Amino acid sequence: MSLAPILGTDPLIEEAATRAFNDLAEKWFAGKITRENLLAAVEQFGFADASPGEDGGAWLAAAAIIRAQARAAAPIDMALLLATGERAAAIAHDPAEYFCDATAPAPASAAAHAALTLGRCLQVGAAMGAALELSIRYVQDRKQFGRPLAQFQAIQHSLALAAEEVAACSAITDLALACAAREGIASKRLPALLDAAALVAGQAVNVVYDMTHQVHGAIGFTQEYALHRHSLDLLRWRDHLHLARGGDIGCAERLGDAALEAGSAWRAVTASMTPGDSP
């Protein structure tokens, strides 16, 4: 007996995302749907720090596209997604404000809020993936002591650790995405999965930010080399993600309460990962 994944080969998520995106595109591009328009919309609604739409559809579309890009293209063409000049200017102007999402309006509905979190998780994952890919290329090219850095076991293990965290973040985010796609953005199960995704993403960022910079040496700490773009993105989106959910401790306490209520951490975990009756 062969099993089919519910996210991956199953077109459900792509369908849901396409539907959401089509609604959006109709509004914004008067029915002219092209790849360029699509990416422009993603940039406008997924990657720019605009307020998510009331229905959360824009974020879901953005989420699906980020995920598709992250899976299809390594390295991800982040140039499509980022306005580099603006970011450089912003970080130089006021680093604290750069990371703070205080100016962003709160999502208008619970659904929009869930979609916002999902989009942020995917953004963080995509930025981590890009930082990791850049690091892999760098340690293969850069030579010290007469050989590529990639040949040093310490370097191999550092990036292996980073890759493991990226994989964990991607898995839990995809689980939340599958839940949103199958049960709808208003699924009762989704908030716990999003809290979990936010926590796993946060831990992954700590490791990835550390390891990718460490293997790069000083060049990674410059504005002329590309790593900083991914680092600034993953840090900022991580902060936005956690702020959107009331802080990472808040996420953890809610999940902890679910465990206490169930009388067992294991039972709470299995319950939150079991699809409900909703389609």
Added chain:
Amino acid sequence: MRFHFPIFAFPPEAEALRAEVRAFVAGELAAGRWKKGGDFASNYDPAFSQRLGARGWLGMTWPKRYGGHERTMLERLVVTEELLAASAPVAAHWIGDRQSGPLLLRYGSESQRAEFLPRLARGDIFFSIGMSEPDSGSDLASVRTRATKVDGGWTISGRKVWTTFAHRNHYAIVLARTGDAGAQRHASLSQFIVDLKSPQVKARPIVNMAGQEEFNEVVFDDAFVPDDRLVGEPGNGWTQVTSELAFERSGPERYLSSIRLVEAALACAKDKPTPRVREALGRMSAKLMALRTMSLAVAAQLQNGEAPNLEASLIKDLGNAFEREQIAVFRALGSELPRRSDDYLSALAQATLYSPSWTLRGGTREILRGIVARGLGLR
């Protein structure tokens, strides 16, 4: 993305099975048949294994003609994770059910399958893994135990170590050298089913740091093994051993070793949980969900006939780090628990003492990270 874990869901029949396993476990505990404790490599109870066999919960995925039950890897995962979450005594059957059986299904002869699989599925016989040696740990391909061809079979000479429960189990699948180690050390290895009760095989327990007799030194002194106990082709041992890895490294035993400690702490805290207890439980739950998602993906891929060895190694490294991390976290929370129960203190002591073995058994963290690095193209 270098590693991809597709998202699968447990089908409804698997969730129904979960309820069955929970009811069974509750009944066993209520009847006082065993106490929670240890883990998959230490808590040994042949009678319990036989009760699982009687319920059809051993050899679950194997063909019915070999005593199996033709259920999916996902249903097997439900049973294994529920038993581990309950800290049930699964050590006797664990290796045979997890990897010796699947190995024989894949590479064994028809007569080997007919002889061993039905007994494994009933919980009547138990298997050990004979891989490590005094001079061969992580560098497994350097093993020196030798099998020499004789009339009608082979004689095996050498020593294996860290062979879990070899002093109580019935058989071991032994990796031995059958050719010249010099030229092609990977191509001169073969696997044999060795009767641990044979007079030429002596298992001597090596007392572990916790004072327990679990793993062994096993000495083979010209132990005769008939031809029909060679598994697969001579010289194919390395390929066969590596084919077991996805089974060996991706399962819930790689991230649930400290679950008893977590649940015991929760039980102590549940009437008056402090914010730090709530936070710790939540952080633990989040990572557990991620690991479980990944483990489910590998189980489904195994069901589909794939061999996600790389992903399995990744899960084990991440899972071992996770289960070790919980010890520090829930130890520190002890002072916030209104009452540190005997269960909590015993789970804490056990996890603390056994944790060094978690990141060694089944592939050290260094070996695993090397495999992940190879997946990244760094080696």
